[in-house]
Amino acid sequence: MDLELSPRYVEFRxxxxxxxxxxxxxxxxxxxxxxxxFEEHRLWERALFEGGWxxxxxxxxxxxRDCDLIEWLIYEEEYWASGVPGRVSAxxxxxxxxxxxxxxxxxxxDYFLPRMAGGEHIWAQGWSxxxxxxxxxxxxxxxxxDGDDYVxxxxxxxxxxxxxxxxxxxxxxxxxxxxxxxxxxYLLVPADAPGITRRTxxxxxxxxxxxxxxxxxxxxxxDNVLGEPGQGWAVAMxxxxxxxxxxxxxxxxxxxxxxxxxxxxxxxxxxxxxxxLRDEVVxxxxxxxxxxxxxxxxxxELMAGGDLGSEASLMxxxxxxxxxxxxxxxxxxxxxxxxxxxxxxxxxVFALGGPIYAGTNEIQRNIIAERVxxxxxx
Amino acid sequence: MLFAFTDEHDMFRDTVxxxxxxxxxxEAIRESWDSADGRVRGLWSTxxxxxxxxxxxxxxxxxxxxDEVALVRVLEEAGYGGVPEPLVEHVAVAVPALAxxxxxxxxxxxxxxxxxxxxxxxxxxxxxxxxxxxxxxVAEHSGxxxxxxxxxxxxxxxxxxxQSRRLAEISFDPDAAxxxxxxxxxxxxxxAVLGTAAQCVGVARRLLDFTVxxxxxxxxxxxxxxxxxxxxxxxxxxxxxxxxxAPLVYRAAWSVAHSDDAAVRGxxxxxxxxxxxxxVDHSCRAALQCHGAIGYTYEYDLQIWLKRGWSLSGAxxxxxxxxxxxxxxxxxxx
Numbered sequence: 001m002d003l004e005l006s007p008r009y010v011e012f013r014x015x016x017x018x019x020x021x022x023x024x025x026x027x028x029x030x031x032x033x034x035x036x037x038f039e040e041h042r043l044w045e046r047a048l049f050e051g052g053w054x055x056x057x058x059x060x061x062x063x064x065r066d067c068d069l070i071e072w073l074i075y076e077e078e079y080w081a082s083g084v085p086g087r088v089s090a091x092x093x094x095x096x097x098x099x100x101x102x103x104x105x106x107x108x109x110d111y112f113l114p115r116m117a118g119g120e121h122i123w124a125q126g127w128s129x130x131x132x133x134x135x136x137x138x139x140x141x142x143x144x145x146d147g148d149d150y151v152x153x154x155x156x157x158x159x160x161x162x163x164x165x166x167x168x169x170x171x172x173x174x175x176x177x178x179x180x181x182x183x184x185x186y187l188l189v190p191a192d193a194p195g196i197t198r199r200t201x202x203x204x205x206x207x208x209x210x211x212x213x214x215x216x217x218x219x220x221x222x223d224n225v226l227g228e229p230g231q232g233w234a235v236a237m238x239x240x241x242x243x244x245x246x247x248x249x250x251x252x253x254x255x256x257x258x259x260x261x262x263x264x265x266x267x268x269x270x271x272x273x274x275x276x277l278r279d280e281v282v283x284x285x286x287x288x289x290x291x292x293x294x295x296x297x298x299x300x301e302l303m304a305g306g307d308l309g310s311e312a313s314l315m316x317x318x319x320x321x322x323x324x325x326x327x328x329x330x331x332x333x334x335x336x337x338x339x340x341x342x343x344x345x346x347x348x349v350f351a352l353g354g355p356i357y358a359g360t361n362e363i364q365r366n367i368i369a370e371r372v373x374x375x376x377x378x
Numbered sequence: 379m380l381f382a383f384t385d386e387h388d389m390f391r392d393t394v395x396x397x398x399x400x401x402x403x404x405e406a407i408r409e410s411w412d413s414a415d416g417r418v419r420g421l422w423s424t425x426x427x428x429x430x431x432x433x434x435x436x437x438x439x440x441x442x443x444x445d446e447v448a449l450v451r452v453l454e455e456a457g458y459g460g461v462p463e464p465l466v467e468h469v470a471v472a473v474p475a476l477a478x479x480x481x482x483x484x485x486x487x488x489x490x491x492x493x494x495x496x497x498x499x500x501x502x503x504x505x506x507x508x509x510x511x512x513x514x515x516v517a518e519h520s521g522x523x524x525x526x527x528x529x530x531x532x533x534x535x536x537x538x539x540x541q542s543r544r545l546a547e548i549s550f551d552p553d554a555a556x557x558x559x560x561x562x563x564x565x566x567x568x569x570a571v572l573g574t575a576a577q578c579v580g581v582a583r584r585l586l587d588f589t590v591x592x593x594x595x596x597x598x599x600x601x602x603x604x605x606x607x608x609x610x611x612x613x614x615x616x617x618x619x620x621x622x623x624a625p626l627v628y629r630a631a632w633s634v635a636h637s638d639d640a641a642v643r644g645x646x647x648x649x650x651x652x653x654x655x656x657x658v659d660h661s662c663r664a665a666l667q668c669h670g671a672i673g674y675t676y677e678y679d680l681q682i683w684l685k686r687g688w689s690l691s692g693a694x695x696x697x698x699x700x701x702x703x704x705x706x707x708x709x710x711x712x
Contacts, residue, residue, distance in 0.1 A: 293625035300381035369610030
């Protein structure tokens with residue numbers, strides 16, 4: 001075991017750090033969930049792409065720099081420590097791209113990946129429906145083959161970035177006679193297709209974080225099915241592993257948040273820090289370190305040919321609850337100022353969603369118990 | 379750079395796991411409770427033969443010349459096996475202290491298994507473990523480490539709820555002891571904390587395995603109790619606690635082995651112990667709850683690991699003591 005970064009990784013880190021420092025926007029961008037902020041964030045995506053830092057883990061042919069997992073983790077640490085804007089492209093880059101790499105045809109890869117990397121296509125996820133949340137296999141949105149197209153009817157909801165996104169990756173039912181996990185397909189839908197209506201669903205903080213998306217005889221080319229028709233569940237679950245595991249929430253953002261929390265505690269503690277709050281701050285810091293080292297060990301296993309599998313559920317529960325508790329501690333430190341809008345309050349509201357999205361933590365704990373520990377399903 | 383254990387580490391771990399499984403069964407542990415010295419027959423000499431006692435001794439002194447990274451892997455197994463021998467004290471603390479001080483006779487005797495060492499460190503509080511089995515005590519005194527012969531001690535034995543821990547308060551005449559010149563008290567303490575954290579993780583893993591097996595078999599309302607979501611979530615939480623404490627132990631092991639910065643070393647060790655203590659406490663609670671009444675009995679072997687968990691959780695500092703130490707390194711103590 002050797003936990004010191006070797007010289008080539010140090011060089012990589014320095015290059016990344018320098019670029020982020022030199023290219024950080026002078027002023028904070030507007031919220032990516034507003035029409036103005038969305039386009040500002042798209043420009044930031046473009047800047048990252050032109051600097052070669054949009055999708056560093058991808059092959060060079062698609063705009064990446066062929067980073068290995070360790071380099072990618074270093075990049076993420078630097079990214080979040082630098083205070084540059086968040087990634088409006090996260091749905092696409094973190095969730096869809098691994099699926100396109102695994103299941104896409106060459107034509108799909110050549111078309112979608114460069115456009116995703118450059119910020120030309122910003123993606124939203126169209127999985128959940130009013131009646132299909134944790135029980136995702138209850139999907140009712142139907143896509144009927146008609147010539148070279150599918151005709152889509154139904155409704156998706158809780159689509160982050162859904163109001164302004166250019167494309168939507170959906171799970172739809174292509175075989176109406178099949179039930180549950182069978183007969184589903186993974187369909188890539190242009191958001192401007194006729195027959196699509198998008199409506200904002202305000203989050204509890206009044207931000208327009210989500211959309212509900214209605215499909216009314218919406219025609220989508222059959223070329224846009226990702227993977228085999230009818231195999232949508234398997235294709236989707238491969239992406240769900242990415243979502244829960246490494247690619248959505250690298251340790252970098254939590255390490256940066258824990259350090260900001262430490263600074264907040266030091267600055268708020270002019271008259272001495274309450275012992276219980278001090279313990280909470282320490283815990284946040286320790287957890288971020290734990291997540292960091294666990295991630296590095298997992299990354300090393302993956303690089304040696306291992307498989308993350310159901311263990312991704314352990315990661316998801318851990319980071320989402322760590323993030324929530326970290327922000328709750330920040331609000332307790334702020335005391336009666338906590339209710340006044342601030343980055344900490346925004347962060348708290350965002351973190352509240354963590355245990356719910358990407359598969360609720362109750363579902364994740366079932367997966368841990370059944371697939372990691374081997375307990376009986378029923 | 380390698381964020382993983384080497385094949386050598388893994389093979390050594392597997393060897394030790396096999397030894398504990400064969401020679402340190404629950405039955406053997408219960409027998410040790412009835413013995414005068416609290417030891418498992420024959421185990422110490424086997425551990426000497428395969429080099430466990432010599433992990434931290436330099437090769438030129440006949441040791442394995444390995445470091446804390448190899449050590450924590452073995453101590454995790456000792457926790458898993460419920461091993462009652464003073465492995466943390468002997469292997470992690472005493473042997474490297476004797477080696478640093480160039481106390482070659484005492485060192486040779488310790489790594490050959492001829493002698494058994496325990497330690498008396500301020501971080502460990504007044505209760506010395508396994509004094510009754512020890513020939514030598516490496517004791518902290520006025521900022522130094524001394525080697526004290528067992529015969530030179532005044533001893534007041536104390537009971538522990540864990541019958542594998544034969545406690546004693548000791549006193550001695552420092553003038554009759556040997557100074558271990560050059561041996562660092564802070565480093566010795568960090569090693570004791572680190573080794574205990576590793577054992578806590580091993581104990582937690584054993585409690586989880588024990589409980590998973592039980593809830594798969596035990597049926598109520600016509601189904602295995604392990605099929606109920608309430609039980610599943612308890613055990614998923616235990617697995618989470620273990621999953622995110624082990625890497626801090628490995629990280630701390632690496633820091634102790636490689637960092638020259640005592641503050642970094644101390645911070646990493648305390649992060650590991652705080653988390654491992656919490657993990658084992660959590661495991662004890664969940665294991666007992668998921669077993670129900672049978673887990674509450676003396677006859678059922680779960681109690682061996684429950685009691686080890688309770689005692690090791692506080693040994694060489696509780697979670698909150700170690701959190702305070704981390705707070706200090708983070709600039710949170712004002």
